[in-house]
Amino acid sequence: xxxxxxxxxxxxxxxxxxxxxxxxxxxxxxxxxxxxxxxxxxxxxxxxxxxxxxxxxxxxxxxxxxxxxxxxxxxxxxxxxxxxxxxxxxxxxxxxxxxxxxxxxxxxxxxxxxxxxxxxxxxxxxxxxxxxxxxxxxxxxxxxxxxxxxxxxxxxxxxxxxxxxxxxxxxxxxxxxxxxxxxxxxxxxxxxxxxxxxxxxxxxxxxxxxxxxxxxxxxxxxxxxxxxxxxxxxxxxxxxxxxxxxxxxxxxxxxxxxxxxxxxxxxxxxxxxxxxxxxxxxxxxxxxxxxxxxxxxxxxxxxxxxxxxxxx
Ligand SMILES: [Zn+2]
Ligand SMILES: [Zn+2]
Numbered sequence: 217x218x219x220x221x222x223x224x225x226x227x228x229x230x231x232x233x234x235x236x237x238x239x240x241x242x243x244x245x246x247x248x249x250x251x252x253x254x255x256x257x258x259x260x261x262x263x264x265x266x267x268x269x270x271x272x273x274x275x276x277x278x279x280x281x282x283x284x285x286x287x288x289x290x291x292x293x294x295x296x297x298x299x300x301x302x303x304x305x306x307x308x309x310x311x312x313x314x315x316x317x318x319x320x321x322x323x324x325x326x327x328x329x330x331x332x333x334x335x336x337x338x339x340x341x342x343x344x345x346x347x348x349x350x351x352x353x354x355x356x357x358x359x360x361x362x363x364x365x366x367x368x369x370x371x372x373x374x375x376x377x378x379x380x381x382x383x384x385x386x387x388x389x390x391x392x393x394x395x396x397x398x399x400x401x402x403x404x405x406x407x408x409x410x411x412x413x414x415x416x417x418x419x420x421x422x423x424x425x426x427x428x429x430x431x432x433x434x435x436x437x438x439x440x441x442x443x444x445x446x447x448x449x450x451x452x453x454x455x456x457x458x459x460x461x462x463x464x465x466x467x468x469x470x471x472x473x474x475x476x477x478x479x480x481x482x483x484x485x486x487x488x489x490x491x492x493x494x495x496x497x498x499x500x501x502x503x504x505x506x507x508x509x510x511x512x513x514x515x516x517x518x519x520x521x522x523x524x525x526x527x528x
Contacts, residue, residue: 244440270298
């Protein structure tokens, strides 16, 4: 007979299919935090002198990240603060920005909100209008992601961050690996890690402490810690390769628990094998902004010039 209590004797809260463990709320939460601490330690993601900028969207991944990193801050002595980007999508972003502010004040961390409007002169809605008028087929989320990534790096430089931490989880990372396989992009498979292989001038290193935590367990962790779940989907989300892969992966994981972990482990092993080649390979740079890119002009600069946008 299987004992349906946690090994500590408390009432069950979560059943981890992959390992068959029954966990109480406390052991579950501690377990998630342990995975993150171990990742931070093993991969040497931070040093005590770091000033870490958390990309806090208000979504569950970013809340879990802020919660755990603010705990690390207390024991490590690193400096942690959060930045929220308001892309300007009415009826969607207000809630996320409000949640992000609540989370930051609960955790007592410095918090800044920046808008696309301030940075680019237009909200995402207005940018989409411009694109429509010019007959440009926007790439939906990947396009918004491009603008957000660039803004986050600029803010990190401006606010004196030495690292940027993002909430990418195990599901995101497994999906990314498969996307790179489908696109035949070996170089990107090699570069997909918890932190960049080589430091690049002008770029604050982005680290991913949640790379080994499944999305579902992050949602449950955030719920266990008493945070609100902000599940509303952005109206600009479109059908993408990532969505298809997410569905397939969830189906496979359901029947074969542990698949997502295996995929990310393969990704890590390949990255190690490719390390020497990646470190020594010369990185081509965009001739406009200097961003590493396989093209003469990177995608970000291409989007900017197509839309006639300028960074203010
Ligand atoms: Zn327990
Ligand atoms: Zn560029």
